[in-house]
Amino acid sequence: MTPATRQRAHSVGVLMLAVAVAAVNLRPGATAIGPVLEELRAGLDMGAGAAGLLTALPPLCFGLGGAAAVTLARRIGLSGSIAAGLVAATAALLLRVLTDVEPVFLALTVVALLAMALGNVLVPAWIKHDGAGADVILMTVFSTGLVVGGALGPLVTAPVAEHLGGWRVALGGWSALMAVALPLWIWLAAHERGRGADEAAPLQAPEGRMASSPTAVAMTALFGMQSMHAYIQFGWLPQIYRDHGLSAAHAGALQAVLAGVGVLGALLMPTVAARTTNLTPYILSFGALLVGGYLGLLVAPTTVPWLWALLLGVSGFAFPLTIALITARTRASAVTAQLSGFVQPIGYLFAALGPLAVGLIHAATGGWTLVLVLLMLSAVPFTLAGLRVARPVYVDDELA
CATH class of the missing domain: 1.20.1250.20 (MFS general substrate transporter like domains)
Structure with a gap:
């Protein structure tokens, strides 16, 4: 069935909530570093070269992680891949503020960004598959969530760091926001696995490059x-x-x-x-x-x-x-x-x-x-x- 004629797997309200909680979490982990970079460098004794690498990681990881997203989705489904990305990003964002070792912090940042890249690529496909006529409003929620999430990172991080316990608390707090999205997306992934192969969107490669x-x-x-x-x-x-x-x-x-x-x-x-x-x-x-x-x-x-x-x-x-x-x-x-x-x-x-x-x-x-x-x-x-x-x-x- 086409997206226009296929019945929605979920209500529009559930779809909007799922897209919103995913989208708003796909940017703060990347944009929150800048306002506390000086304090982070002091806390980890990070050199200028590593700091430069840290600021260059978001677009690089979004590119590399996004390239693997469709392959993963063919194996475990759209919802399953998005949920897996959110789980991995949540864990990495939390664990990176618990370490005092610069290479470990950088490695966990890479993991978090690669995981977020899955949502960047796959949420639009999920909307096309499960939206069934609500594509426009869902893409509006998605693009707005990306922009709002990207703005929240630098806007909120510095005040939290200043008043509520330093850069570790400020950066680690974004893992708590992302954790809010996990129950819904894990449920969606489980629901997807219970559907037939066509409804679960196996994403066979289209003909032609x-x-x-x-x-x-x-x-x-x-x-x-x-x-x-x-x-x-x-x-x-x-x-x-x-x-x-x-x-x-x-x-x-x-x-x-x-x-x-x-x-x-x-x-x-x-x-x-x-x-x-x-x-x-x-x-x-x-x-x-x-x-x-x-x-x-x-x-x-x-x-x-x-x-x-x-x-x-x-x-x-x-x-x-x-x-x-x-x-x-x-x-x-x-x-x-x-x-x-x-x-x-x-x-x-x-x-x-x-x-x-x-x-x-x-x-x-x-x-x-x-x-x-x-x-x-x-x-x-x-x-x-x-x-x-x-x-x-x-x-x-x-x-x-």
Whole structure:
């Protein structure tokens, strides 16, 4: 049966709750390190090289872990794989704050991030398989949960560390939040195993290689480019503002503007992806806003600094749009899983290069001019990839 005609395995309320508790937990373990990095380094006697590796791990692990997600799902099912990832991540996030050994902390961080990568890739496929007509609202919950969870990490960690017991308590607390999701997802996995093979979504590989689909390739490029800009903005935008004379508090507030706008995009774009036949105006607007934000930082960074953060934030609507298109541009859940397992791993691995390249260029030039010019130029491939994805084409048809 198709997703449209198959009866839902669970009520919409259960589906929404499951997606929400999973999505909100797929980012804090990765984004919470930054605000307490100095205290963490002191506590573990961590060198600068290891600290640099720690900050680069999220996109690298999301890429590598996501690449293995579909293979695992074929063996133990969608719900089982997501549940296994949540269990492993919960344990790793807790155990890493109990060690005083730097390599052990890094290894457990890798385990947690690889486990979270399973949810990144498989939840959209689970929505396609079990949503049965509720795809749009479930993808809205998913993309919003990702953005909210990503913002909660840096927002909450520092105050908790300052007032409630230091960096170990602050980072370990995210394992407690993730543990809240375990009972529901373990129950869903058990329920899945009791269903027939077709209903449990064995995810047989579709005919044709995903790289043969122009839409899949363009979607990967768009996801990688947007993720690269997101990691650069979250990693370097406050420093750009501070280097032009703004205070740390002001720069942090501007970062919050960017993050807050992202929540709005996560709420809006899944509906846009599902109900709009021509996405070209949106893509062109995102490309123009990306250039406008970086141009403003280049020529007048402190004149209306909130405007540049706002422009970049709205251009970032491309991220929830691309996530939503993974389900909107596929029919079968197996193709959804395969597409998600193609787009996200490659995109995250590409995105990991962005912050590193920005750091190297800034160190070599001593300023931000060349960095901002190159970021503006990157809007060209960003827009071209988006225009290809904007076409109302199903990846299933291209593979066939």
